Amino acid sequence: MERVDEGxxxxxxxxxxxxxxxxxxxxxxxxxxxxxxxxxTCDNHGQVAQAVADMVTQSAGPxxxxxMGMALAAHECRDSSSKEKIDYLNKAGHRLANARPTTANRMSLVVKGCLKVAKRAMESGEKLDEAIFNHTVNAMNNRYSRIGIVAKYLADMFPENGNVMTQCFGETIVGMMLKEAKNRNKNVKLFCPETRPYxxxxxxxxxxAYDQGFDVTxxxxNMPAFTMKTKNIDVFTSAADSICLDxxxxxxxxTLQIAxxxxxxxxxxxxxxIPDKDYKNISQVKIEERDPNQVLECRGIKNTMDGVKGYYPSFDITPPSLISGVVTDKGILSPYDVNRYFETKVEDYY
Known part of the structure; x- marks a missing residue:
């Protein structure tokens, strides 16, 4: 396997x-x-689910x-009967998939893929944890490759010496778009809002961005609007935890206020x-609200008096009227025509 994470x-x-x-x-x-x-370090799949819930990793990291948590779950039940193994993996998959509610649909696809691999491995006599591990690495490599195609379309939108504003951490697309920009000798500068509270x-x-050799600020x-005006921002881009078909x-x-x-x-x-086929409209998405105390502090240091309240919706919703295009591995789509993505064959992303 040629690894796509090179560079x-x-x-x-x-x-x-x-x-x-x-x-x-x-x-x-x-x-x-x-x-x-x-x-x-997680010794069981429950600790992996808790790590996801606790934001040890986020964006595409979960x-x-x-x-990997499913591979660990397979290791945990290695001495059980075939039926017990499947039952155990189903329960583990449900726990891992629902560690964070807003992305439960995509996480469910991940664990379903692992369960299919586990069933095939049981039939062939292959070790379950090794089979799921290898599947996860291949899926990660495939995801990086697919996002690499997305990056090519996105990089088309970057001027030769452009200023690009981002939002939060888009995981793979951040690395792949910068890798593509470097391959094209596009000298882009990044402006990154800090994204409180994490x-x-x-x-x-x-x-x-800095690791990959780019100028980053x-x-x-509360600075994006003024920065857009004074620093001549050419493009604003972000990933999305959900892309609804509406x-x-x-x-x-x-993200909404920057848009x-x-x-x-x-x-x-x-x-x-990649659009979410199972989200026909925005009403199906549950917006996660996290511990409001996290808003009252930053990296463990409390900023408010006792008794002051916090509010922490982890995500917001940006309507299609504010979106110039949805950049996919099949090209750039109008937000009003995301359904078109599924008119041709879609490979398993997870």
């Missing part, structure tokens, strides 16, 4: 996302990276963690990813 930043290397080995899953703790390089833009997106979450997208909270500013300043907004 990408440290945190996008496969072993540094989530990795199953010797009956454990190791996950890079993105809550403290890059000021500290620390891995969380997809890999879920697959600071994924400041700590993760900016780190990947971090701004606070053209609405769900992404890290703050509004982009519309005002006539900056095109391109969202990247």
């Amino acid at each position: 990408l930043a440290f945190m996008l290397k496969y072993e540094n996302v989530a990795w199953y080995e010797d009956g454990k899953v190791r996950i890079l703790d993105r809550r403290v990276y890059p000021t500290e390089v620390r891995f969380v 997809y890999t963690a879920a697959g 600071l994924q833009g400041a700590r993760l997106t900016a780190s990947v 971090v701004i606070t979450d 053209g609405h997208i769900v992404n890290k909270v703050g 509004i500013a982009a519309k005002y300043f006539q900056v095109p907004y391109f969202v990247t990813g």
Whole structure:
């Protein structure tokens, strides 16, 4: 297998996302990276699910963690009967898939793929944990390849010496779009809102960009509009946790306000990813609300007086009227015509 992570930043290397080995899953703790390089080691699949819920990894990281967690679950039930193994893996898959509600649909596809592999492995006599591990690595490689195609279409939208604003941490597309820009000698500069309260833009997106040799500037979450005006931003882009077929997208909270500013300043907004066939409209998406205390502090330091309340919706909804295009591996679609993506054969993404 030719690995697609060649030339990408440290945190996008496969072993540094989530990795199953010797009956454990190791996950890079993105809550403290890059000021500290620390891995969380999980001894059972429940700990993997908890790590996902606790934001040890996020963006596309949970997809890999879920697959590795399924390999670990297979290791846990290795001495059980065939029926007991399937029952155990089904329960483990449900727990892993539902670690965070907003992305449960995509995580369910990940664990379903692992369950199919497990059933085939049982029939052929292959070790379950090895089969699921190999499937997860291949799926990760396939995802990077598919996003690499998305990156080619997105890079078409970047000027030769352009200024690009991002939002939160789009995982694979961040690394792949910068890799593609470098291959084309496009000297783009990135402006990254910090993305409170976990600071994924400041700590993760900016780190990947810097790691891959790009000029990158971090701004606070209340600076995008002024930055668009004063720094001549050419393109705003983000990934999406959900792309509904009615053209609405769900992404890290703050995306909506940047999209509004982009519309005002006539900056095109391109969202990247694979549409969600099972989300016909936005009413089907559950917006996750996290612990409001996380808003009252930053990296463990409390910023408010006792008794002050917090509010933490983890995602917001951007309507199609604010989106210039949905960039997929089949080209750039109008947000009003996302259904077209499924008019031709769609390969299994997970």
